[in-house]
Amino acid sequence: MRPLQPPLTLLSSFQSYASYFVRCLKASFAYRAATITNLLTAAVSYSITIMIWRQVYSQNPNLLISSDQMYVYLLLAGCVNYAMIMNIEFRISQRIRNGLVATDLLKPVDFQIAQGIQAISDGFFNGSMGIMVFLCGFFVFGTRMLPPDFPCFCLFMISFLLGFTVMYGVCFVFVQGAFYTYSGYGIMASRNALQLTFSGVSAPLAFYPPLLKTIADWLPFKHIIYSPISIYMGWAKNADAYQLILQQACWAVFLFVLGKLIMKHALKQLEVQGG
Amino acid sequence: MRENIKLYLTAFNTALQAKFEYRVDFFVGVLTSCMLQLSSLFFLWVVFHQTPSINGWMPDQVILLFGMTAAALGLSELFFNHIWFVPSYIVQGDLDRLLTYPVNSLYFLLITRPELHAFGNLATGTLLTSYALIHLNAPWYAWVFFPLFAVSGCLVYTAALVIAASLSFKFVGPTSINLFVTNILLNATRYPLSIYPQVVQIVLLVLVPYGAFHYLPASLLLGKELNLWIILVTPLAALFFFWEAGWFWRWGLNQYESTGS
Amino acid sequence: MENALHVENLAKSYKRRVRKPGLAGAFQSMFSAKTEEFHAVKGISFSIKRGEKVGLIGENGAGKSTTLKMLTGIIVPTGGQLEVLGLVPWQKRRQLALNIGVVFGQRPQLLWDIPVRETFKLLKDMYHIPNGVFEITYPEAVKRLDLEPLLSTPVRLLSLGQRMRCDLAASLLHAPAVAFLDEPTIGLDLTVKEQVREYIRDMQNRFGITLLITTHDLKDITEVCDRLLLLDKGKLLFDGSLKAFEKRFANESRIVAELHQPATPASLKKLSAEIKRYGGAITLSEGHRLILEYREAGAAPALTQILLKRQKVVDLTLEKTDIDTIVTRIYRKPAGEKMKP
Numbered sequence: 001m002r003p004l005q006p007p008l009t010l011l012s013s014f015q016s017y018a019s020y021f022v023r024c025l026k027a028s029f030a031y032r033a034a035t036i037t038n039l040l041t042a043a044v045s046y047s048i049t050i051m052i053w054r055q056v057y058s059q060n061p062n063l064l065i066s067s068d069q070m071y072v073y074l075l076l077a078g079c080v081n082y083a084m085i086m087n088i089e090f091r092i093s094q095r096i097r098n099g100l101v102a103t104d105l106l107k108p109v110d111f112q113i114a115q116g117i118q119a120i121s122d123g124f125f126n127g128s129m130g131i132m133v134f135l136c137g138f139f140v141f142g143t144r145m146l147p148p149d150f151p152c153f154c155l156f157m158i159s160f161l162l163g164f165t166v167m168y169g170v171c172f173v174f175v176q177g178a179f180y181t182y183s184g185y186g187i188m189a190s191r192n193a194l195q196l197t198f199s200g201v202s203a204p205l206a207f208y209p210p211l212l213k214t215i216a217d218w219l220p221f222k223h224i225i226y227s228p229i230s231i232y233m234g235w236a237k238n239a240d241a242y243q244l245i246l247q248q249a250c251w252a253v254f255l256f257v258l259g260k261l262i263m264k265h266a267l268k269q270l271e272v273q274g275g
Numbered sequence: 276m277r278e279n280i281k282l283y284l285t286a287f288n289t290a291l292q293a294k295f296e297y298r299v300d301f302f303v304g305v306l307t308s309c310m311l312q313l314s315s316l317f318f319l320w321v322v323f324h325q326t327p328s329i330n331g332w333m334p335d336q337v338i339l340l341f342g343m344t345a346a347a348l349g350l351s352e353l354f355f356n357h358i359w360f361v362p363s364y365i366v367q368g369d370l371d372r373l374l375t376y377p378v379n380s381l382y383f384l385l386i387t388r389p390e391l392h393a394f395g396n397l398a399t400g401t402l403l404t405s406y407a408l409i410h411l412n413a414p415w416y417a418w419v420f421f422p423l424f425a426v427s428g429c430l431v432y433t434a435a436l437v438i439a440a441s442l443s444f445k446f447v448g449p450t451s452i453n454l455f456v457t458n459i460l461l462n463a464t465r466y467p468l469s470i471y472p473q474v475v476q477i478v479l480l481v482l483v484p485y486g487a488f489h490y491l492p493a494s495l496l497l498g499k500e501l502n503l504w505i506i507l508v509t510p511l512a513a514l515f516f517f518w519e520a521g522w523f524w525r526w527g528l529n530q531y532e533s534t535g536s
Numbered sequence: 537m538e539n540a541l542h543v544e545n546l547a548k549s550y551k552r553r554v555r556k557p558g559l560a561g562a563f564q565s566m567f568s569a570k571t572e573e574f575h576a577v578k579g580i581s582f583s584i585k586r587g588e589k590v591g592l593i594g595e596n597g598a599g600k601s602t603t604l605k606m607l608t609g610i611i612v613p614t615g616g617q618l619e620v621l622g623l624v625p626w627q628k629r630r631q632l633a634l635n636i637g638v639v640f641g642q643r644p645q646l647l648w649d650i651p652v653r654e655t656f657k658l659l660k661d662m663y664h665i666p667n668g669v670f671e672i673t674y675p676e677a678v679k680r681l682d683l684e685p686l687l688s689t690p691v692r693l694l695s696l697g698q699r700m701r702c703d704l705a706a707s708l709l710h711a712p713a714v715a716f717l718d719e720p721t722i723g724l725d726l727t728v729k730e731q732v733r734e735y736i737r738d739m740q741n742r743f744g745i746t747l748l749i750t751t752h753d754l755k756d757i758t759e760v761c762d763r764l765l766l767l768d769k770g771k772l773l774f775d776g777s778l779k780a781f782e783k784r785f786a787n788e789s790r791i792v793a794e795l796h797q798p799a800t801p802a803s804l805k806k807l808s809a810e811i812k813r814y815g816g817a818i819t820l821s822e823g824h825r826l827i828l829e830y831r832e833a834g835a836a837p838a839l840t841q842i843l844l845k846r847q848k849v850v851d852l853t854l855e856k857t858d859i860d861t862i863v864t865r866i867y868r869k870p871a872g873e874k875m876k877p
Contacts, residue, residue, distance in 0.1 A: 002711045002743055005634040007634070015661060015664075018661075019658055020658060023647060023654055023657075026650045027650050037454060037455040041458045041459075044458065044459050045458070045462055048462050051471060052322060052466060054470075055329050056322060056325055060325060100643050102610050102643065103644070103645035105629065106633055107662060108634045108662060109662060182299075183300045183303050186300065186303035186304050186307045186392070187303075189307045196314040196318075202318050207321055209321065209324045212317060212321065267610075268626075269612075270610070
């Protein structure tokens with residue numbers, strides 16, 4: 001008889017997650033998502049938004065943000081938005097509905113962390129798509145696509161990574177709804193709806209009417225797109241930039257804890273289908 | 276013919292009952308559709324915060340367009356939503372069962388999976404359209420015609436989806452053509468088509484005449500400038516489009532059956 | 537530790553919504569709040585020692601899978617206490633997971649898009665399987681379950697049978713202290729079933745794994761287990777060895793005969809009188825079919841002889857009182873009768 005395995009130490013847990021990460025990467029290579037049509041859809045959405053703003057600028061040439069900067073902003077927003085696509089949302093809600101989530105729960109790893117690792121591995125792929133779009137934009141807009149200076153870019157990278165963590169946190173909290181309602185469409189689409197409005201992907205928050213802006217400031221969504229890009233474009237400098245980054249970090253921690261607590265409760269009332 | 280209709284009604288009834296079983300799904304779905312419509316309205320709010328009009332279209336007028344697209348979408352989702360599942364059915368081989376039923380495959384398929392969150396879109400669409408028509412002091416006949424236009428828009432939207440689904444008979448794989456098609460249709464036609472280049476306008480009015488049933492009526496009602504020939508060509512294009520969709524479906528089925536997959 | 541599992545008064549109930557028929561009823565029930573309670577498991581108690589091999593049977597809906605899910609920590613019970621390897625499953629899920637192996641009938645734990653071999657590598661790291669153990673379990677599994685040709689194939693391309701074999705190997709790779717196998721042979725063809733049973737037996741022998749097997753195929757139990765738990769509608773009807781089960785529930789043995797022509801009442805009377813001496817009785821005479829039942833073991837040859845003498849028999853079957861037939865008969869009995877000793 002084999003002696004019982006004692007609970008894992010921090011180091012050995014880390015080894016588990018590292019191994020899991022490698023397998024996720026391999027699986028991401030194999031996971032054939034509908035990349036072409038996704039890209040085309042994003043391109044179309046971007047074009048529509050551009051045409052609307054073009055109309056606006058043709059009648060009102062003197063707005064707070066110049067039309068040039070606007071187009072660059074929208075393209076960057078599109079890139080970042082693409083890099084932040086969380087395939088895990090769909091996967092987790094599907095696994096809850098067909099009961100496979102049971103096998104996930106039987107593994108000796110923390111579900112939240114494991115899915116986070118999966119998200120990072122997906123992020124590599126979605127991110128490279130985003131970079132390619134950025135390069136295309138570079139052909140069109142030239143040096144206007146670049147940040148004003150190098151420190152700016154560094155701060156942007158930090159903000160981007162934190163934004164990714166916030167995005168994961170938001171998605172994880174929303175996907176808990178699937179444990180209670182077994183619905184797939186509703187959960188993802190409602191998060192998407194909120195994100196469309198409050199993340200600044202269709203228009204910089206600076207353009208928002210005061211009421212909407214206030215609400216957006218108090219929600220985490222702006223930290224997924226608007227905060228990193230304001231830092232990139234040099235709109236938020238120094239103190240402002242540091243404050244944004246601090247806010248992102250706070251949201252990331254808060255959402256992580258919130259997700260954990262909700263999941264604990266969700267599992268208590270879980271009814272796994274079948275048998 | 277009458278028997279068929281009765282059959283469709285019964286099938287729809289049964290499917291609808293099944294859907295009501297998932298009441299949380301229903302409420303969540305309705306809430307979500309409303310949120311999605313709201314997010315577009317919020318975007319309008321942001322845009323109109325920066326400008327008084329878009330290409331001569333005032334906010335209430337654009338809301339009319341919004342309402343009509345939402346209503347058409349809602350109708351299609353409620354009655355004809357099943358078409359969304361065709362690509363996955365093909366991949367998993369579940370379409371075979373449908374083909375053994377003694378019914379017209381397309382119509383039966385379309386009607387047997389109503390999507391309840393459509394009520395959200397339908398309600399929002401009706402609300403927005405009514406609000407717009409009232410604020411624009413629309414004449415009485417607008418209240419008769421616009422619901423008809425919504426139904427027609429629904430049919431065009433569904434036809435486009437049928438064509439997209441038929442293509443997936445041939446191009447089985449990880450492409451979600453239907454998502455792509457609907458995204459374009461939904462996003463683009465919410466806004467006045469005049470903001471797009473001529474080519475795009477022709478596509479959205481003649482090739483896939485989704486725009487025909489809200490942009491045209493709204494333009495006519497509001498006295499906007501329009502090419503006369505578009506008013507003539509578009510309804511014919513729409514009829515042709517329905518016929519095309521049926522043809523595509525039959526073509527797709529042939530592909531499916533001949534490869535025996 | 538003596539006990540691998542200890543369960544006391546374990547219960548699980550769900551709230552189900554009351555539904556009225558018809559479309560109007562369906563619509564109405566969406567807005568009403570009337571619920572009724574459904575008791576999946578109604579207070580069961582048992583203990584299993586380390587190294588025991590236990591089979592859990594019951595009809596669909598009896599509460600087998602629910603019990604299993606509570607034991608593995610996926611579902612939280614609504615009543616009672618349970619402990620697996622000294623831990624409360626739903627509280628110490630991850631820690632328990634290190635020492636248990638689980639197979640869920642048709643839901644494999646394998647990673648979907650990548651070759652099978654990758655899953656095994658991952659499991660080695662995730663469960664921190666010592667090299668000494670892995671070097672035994674991995675080759676054993678590959679050899680016994682014919683996994684060699686499958687190792688490089690992505691899981692989504694495998695057939696059901698192939699997936700189940702890989703899943704089973706994956707669950708026992710770390711030679712866990714307890715293995716929960718929910719329908720491990722479902723959907724497999726007969727030769728593969730044998731292979732699987734042999735593999736389970738051998739692993740159990742070698743590593744002293746405590747087994748809890750849920751199944752509809754009773755051969756899984758007769759070939760692997762030595763103890764049987766019978767669940768019916770959430771209650772534990774029987775807990776004991778296989779032999780004790782046969783003894784308690786074996787009632788009558790039967791001789792089923794197909795006659796050349798329907799028996800006349802007169803001939804039946806005569807037959808009845810003769811077989812009474814051996815404790816036999818006619819329980820069914822319908823058309824060409826005739827069934828005799830008897831209690832005494834060893835009465836079969838005599839009864840058969842009499843039957844063949846008295847009637848023109850075309851075909852004859854002797855029904856054994858093996859577990860299969862016993863369980864079938866138990867399932868067929870109405871609810872109240874099943875509890876009788």
